[in-house]
Amino acid sequence: MQLQNIKLWIMAALVTVSPFIHAQSPDTSISLQETRHILSYLAADELKGRGNGRPELLTAARYIGSYFKEIGLSAYGNEASVYIPFQPFGGSNLALRDILMYNGRVVPASEYAFFNVIPGWYPVKELADFTVIQHEGAFTPGILETYKNTEKPLIIWTDQLTPDKKKLPKQFDIPKEGLRNNIILVYATAAPTSIKLTANAKVYSMLQYNVVGMLKGSTRPDEFIILSAHYDHEGVYKTRRKRDSIMNGANDNASGTTALLQLAKHFAQQQNNERTILFCAFSGEELGLLGSEDFSRQVDAEKVIALFNLEMLGVPQLGKQKVFITGQEYSSLPAILSAALKENGLTVIAEPDIEKRLFQRSDNFPFAQKGIPAHTIMASDDDDKCYHEPCDDIKRIDFDNLNHIIKALSKAIQPFTTANADPGRITRPVE
Numbered sequence: 001m002q003l004q005n006i007k008l009w010i011m012a013a014l015v016t017v018s019p020f021i022h023a024q025s026p027d028t029s030i031s032l033q034e035t036r037h038i039l040s041y042l043a044a045d046e047l048k049g050r051g052n053g054r055p056e057l058l059t060a061a062r063y064i065g066s067y068f069k070e071i072g073l074s075a076y077g078n079e080a081s082v083y084i085p086f087q088p089f090g091g092s093n094l095a096l097r098d099i100l101m102y103n104g105r106v107v108p109a110s111e112y113a114f115f116n117v118i119p120g121w122y123p124v125k126e127l128a129d130f131t132v133i134q135h136e137g138a139f140t141p142g143i144l145e146t147y148k149n150t151e152k153p154l155i156i157w158t159d160q161l162t163p164d165k166k167k168l169p170k171q172f173d174i175p176k177e178g179l180r181n182n183i184i185l186v187y188a189t190a191a192p193t194s195i196k197l198t199a200n201a202k203v204y205s206m207l208q209y210n211v212v213g214m215l216k217g218s219t220r221p222d223e224f225i226i227l228s229a230h231y232d233h234e235g236v237y238k239t240r241r242k243r244d245s246i247m248n249g250a251n252d253n254a255s256g257t258t259a260l261l262q263l264a265k266h267f268a269q270q271q272n273n274e275r276t277i278l279f280c281a282f283s284g285e286e287l288g289l290l291g292s293e294d295f296s297r298q299v300d301a302e303k304v305i306a307l308f309n310l311e312m313l314g315v316p317q318l319g320k321q322k323v324f325i326t327g328q329e330y331s332s333l334p335a336i337l338s339a340a341l342k343e344n345g346l347t348v349i350a351e352p353d354i355e356k357r358l359f360q361r362s363d364n365f366p367f368a369q370k371g372i373p374a375h376t377i378m379a380s381d382d383d384d385k386c387y388h389e390p391c392d393d394i395k396r397i398d399f400d401n402l403n404h405i406i407k408a409l410s411k412a413i414q415p416f417t418t419a420n421a422d423p424g425r426i427t428r429p430v431e
């Protein structure tokens with residue numbers, strides 16, 4: 001084992017000192033170092049187990065969203081950003097109404113529009129939290145295009161009416177890459193001297209966010225490939241008197257999330273996807289697939305060619321370089337993917353125990369129910385001794401193995417993105 005590590009190190013050193021030898025293959029994505037870096041961040045004690053309803057889950061969301069934006073992914077569909085909120089426990093959207101006080105007066109909803117694209121930014125903001133801009137002329141539907149890359153939250157005001165004498169246009173066009181920061185548009189007769197923006201904090205604290213980045217396809221943009229992983233976990237166990245009560249969820253599922261980010265970066269660098277790829281980091285999984293259930297209703301199932309869900313890839317419970325794909329009896333995707341993974345150095349074994357219903361227990365499931373060949377790739381399951389235990393932390397992650405799996409996945413998924421692989425549809429009832 002040690003000998004092989006030394007060889008790898010020497011090879012790495014050679015590449016570093018002579019970068020021109022390999023100038024033909026500039027794919028620098030999926031490095032062991034970055035795999036270690038991302039996973040260590042997500043599974044650190046500071047993120048307190050990424051529990052649903054905890055502020056640290058929003059910190060994780062912002063980390064994932066920043067990563068997506070940095071590598072050049074855009075927002076999905078008409079979404080204002082890569083952060084797509086949902087209300088896991090139901091509730092009315094009216095309860096979400098924010099209250100804007102502007103120079104001491106409550107502004108009616110017909111006079112302002114608030115685009116809130118930063119999870120956890122609330123509950124109360126004041127003038128100092130914004131950069132103020134006076135807009136020349138009336139607001140137009142396309143105004144957000146001008147301000148989409150703002151680093152700071154903006155409050156933009158105008159005293160001009162639209163051509164049809166309205167304070168705001170009927171609707172605003174969301175820039176296709178989404179907004180970088182929060183923006184308030186206000187019709188007002190004077191510049192702000194004080195403002196106070198208040199949210200219904202209780203509602204916001206219950207909001208969850210899926211983080212979805214899109215890489216548009218070159219020749220078949222209306223056909224979608226989805227890669228997904230849940231980034232939430234179990235938070236902190238308060239009732240147990242254990243020394244380590246943080247459920248870090250390094251394997252479940254910081255490992256899958258890390259793979260998702262690395263694959264996003266890989267495909268963004270390759271720039272050769274003919275189909276559109278959506279990279280979905282779901283939350284609410286541990287509460288019962290809530291994020292994926294919500295997002296599955298926002299895609300046109302007919303247009304989604306395949307979904308690859310990534311779960312628990314960090315602990316080689318079944319042996320090194322071994323994975324399995326859940327629900328192989330439901331579509332031809334597992335067979336096609338297995339063949340491609342084998343060509344790239346992985347052993348694909350049969351799902352260890354169908355009785356566990358792993359196919360039904362992760363984020364692929366809501367999509368499979370809609371007829372999409374949607375399966376989960378795993379390297380370990382709930383037989384792992386640290387499954388949903390505080391000991392699921394980074395000490396147990398085999399980073400070499402994980403990185404190897406991610407690389408193999410990047411090669412095996414590639415043909416699906418270029419329309420050279422087509423898994424058809426789900427072939428039997430999913431229940």
Ligand SMILES: [Zn+2]
Pocket residue numbers: 252286388
């Ligand atoms: Zn779990």
